[in-house]
Amino acid sequence: MSKSLPYIFVLIAAVLWGTVGTTQTYLSDGIQPITIAMMRSLIGGGVLLIIAIVMKSISFKNWSWKQTFFAALAMALFQPLFFMSVNLTGVAVGTVVTIGSSPIFAGIIEWMYLKRQPGRTWAIATVLSIVGCIMLFMSSGETVIVPAGIACALLAGIAFATYTHVSKFLLEKEAALPAVAMTFTICGLILLPISLFLGVSWITMPANWLPLLVMGVFGTSIAYLLFLTGLKKIASSAAVTLSLGEPLTAALLGVLLIGEHLSVVAWCGVALLLGGILVVTFKRNKQINMIS
Template sequence: MSRTAVAVTPARGAASRSARRGLACLAFAGLTWGTTGAAVDIVYRSSDFGPMAVSFWRFLAGMVLLLAVRVLRPARGTTAAPRPTRGRVLLFTGTGVGLAIFQSAYFAAVRDTGLAVGTIVTLGAAPVFTAAGGRLFLGERTGRGGLLAVGGALAGLTILVLDGQEGVVHSRGVVMALLSAAGYAVSNVLGRWTGRHGAGESPRTLTVWSFAVGAAVMLPFAWGEGLVPHTAHPGRVVLLLFYLATVTTALAYPLYFAGAAVVRAATASVVMLIEPVGAAVLAVLFLGERLTTGTVTGTLLMLAAIAGLAVAESRPAASPAPGVGTRPAPNSPGRRR
């Protein structure tokens, strides 16, 4: 017991510090993403820009900014870039397509059903889809408590949709929000697969390549909508697009990938609930949107269910006392001999 405890404790301390940094990264990303919907909603009100065009410019500008940072401030000890193996190509392509669907469908949901409901449905359904994907493709068990939490989330989503009064919830916007959640789940499951198999991609590299793929996917759709907006307020639109590209994209996405790499996916889902809460507050206070009793009830039920899902998934991974006989996780320091 003494030998094992002495050997494992420093590693657990380092892991704890890494987890705290990851949580801080996720919290910051969630706070900035909570402002994305409001910024996009103002862009819609100020111009004829569509969701595909906004997504394209956000991906492209974010990629250019990250490449500029790499040139101006190269990472220490930088070596030659790994060759584009089949696994890396599939990872970048899948993540880029998933993010393109996530972002564009979310912007469409904001346009069709409003900021508050669009954000709440997207961020409420995404952890449920992620848990299902983890079970189907990664063999992760959700457990009885997790299944109850998924059922509660679906019940909250049903209440939210059925309460759709005119001007509050629109079915087309809800469908786009669910599609956005599915895109998020694809990117999340791929990220978890990458960590499990030790691909070791840096957050900045994964973000740059994902944005490149996303921009390529969105270009024809953005071209059809119109790449240049017609607006009576060009300064406002340009400023908002610059904010989207810098703070909520080039800064927030690498932080999100960095945090997700060291924090449990279930924990990350709970931290990212900062986003819908912040977005809903902004929508009600500054954008004139309203929340009905049913919408609030469905929202609270969904958020409570997702928190329960996170607890259910996190419980089996609680650190056991040394010598109990439980097997360490495949990538844990305690497994090395």
């Protein structure tokens, strides 16, 4: 059971990410997504940074600044690029291309830089999950192909895959908790100038505090702490494939809490997504047990 825990941690992280979209619906209307990302990052990173300082588990003098900066930059690029893709080409296409391309780019980066070719299990799980993701989002009929939007979505996929790989190297030198704390605090600071330009007066409204706190603590602090804890023990490509649990969770929450309707095709997509996640989790765990 212990050998499957890293996969479970990453999957739980994806589930927590999937709650962010639903939580955002409780914020005031007209808020720029980038400013939400900034607040989510600062709250999530700041809470863990305080904990790390109190626990004396962080040393600023000997910290791995290079890896942390690149991880923070990748995450800061991922969020605006994803939001731009959604604005340009719609939620369905933007989400499918971004989330669906991330595992592919993760496998390519792992192959190029670590000289480790992803195996058949990863390929099967990734194909199942991407097809499921396409069926889940495309069944709504909202299909708008805008080249600039597709480009932004692909760049967002590269950014998330890059964040995962850089974080893998960061974890070789630093513990997961301070790594998440530093990465997201810096990410929030990178997004802060843009957010101030767009306006942040909505932050003073008490009705927005609880959703922001939930997104910051659960959708960022706890989620990415679990993600990096699991990432330390498994391949980056497998972790990114498991992150496809995010759209699966978002879709199910939309049905259960917001009253959205899924077609038969969409439910088939849900089944394929779940199948891909189960393959990468239990098949890889079985392989580890056979080796050991």
